[in-house]
Amino acid sequence: MNKNLYPIFLIIFTAIFTVPAKAQQHDFVITNNGDTVQCKLKFAFFGGAPSYQTDTLGEFIKIKSDKIRYFRSFKDGKTRRAAKAVYINGSKKRRFIDIVQEGEIMMYKMVQTGYNYVQTTTWYAAKGTDTLTELKTSAILATTSRKSRKEFLKDILKDKPEIYDKYVADDSFSFAAIGDLIYLYNTTPPIKRSAWKLEY
Incomplete structure (x- = not known):
């Protein structure tokens, strides 16, 4: 390598590999006990509440409001979907409604x-x-x-x-x-x- 180009190469190399990596966002759910659990969320084709899988679960489990009160999924570092189990239209049972603003x-x-x-x-x-x-x-x-x-x-x-x-x-x-x-x-x-x- 040309000795005159070496300092320039070193500066570029250092700049590329010292830029802080963007923190990866993980899907998560919040249980009715208040526990936050990292997981992988899978959405049904026709909408509705998704299923979730954790490191300790071998299969995806359908999210239900009697155990889970909130979920959030991410895509490319941004929120893909967030929803909370709430009461709506006089219902006595909670159902998941998508969040627009928090x-x-x-x-x-x-x-x-x-x-x-x-x-x-x-x-x-x-x-x-x-x-x-x-x-x-x-x-x-x-x-x-x-x-x-x-x-x-x-x-x-x-x-x-x-x-x-x-x-x-x-x-x-x-x-x-x-x-x-x-x-x-x-x-x-x-x-x-x-x-x-x-x-x-």
Whole structure:
């Protein structure tokens, strides 16, 4: 090797092999006892709760809400899917609902396919409880009135006046506006509009 090129080669070699490796994210579940367990998650083709496998389990076991309360999977270092077992639509049994945003205000979504394969998306929110309240839906009919859902959003935002005032001033109840408000509530401003969508 040309002696004049050796220092340059050494610098490049050092730079390549001394860059800190990005920490690998592992799928995990949280049990109803509060234990966090690293695992491998496998999802069914038609959706629903996945199955999980640990180093000590020889087979995949279906995730059920009587034993597991939360799961999160990763792909390429980013969250692929996260869900929590919650109460919804007056049910006395918990079911897994996908999480849109996590924080003091939790936001969830349910996507359903109806007649002629038309999909509807419904967002739910909860603050300090595992019982969800419908917040926004693309369906023609909602389970509660628009007025009551707007009042619910006011109620969960009101302890942060700057966010509450923005909601009142903007007077928008779109999916994007709701997502921005809850992101602002759960994080420290300022942010770019709809920046929360990059989280998942």
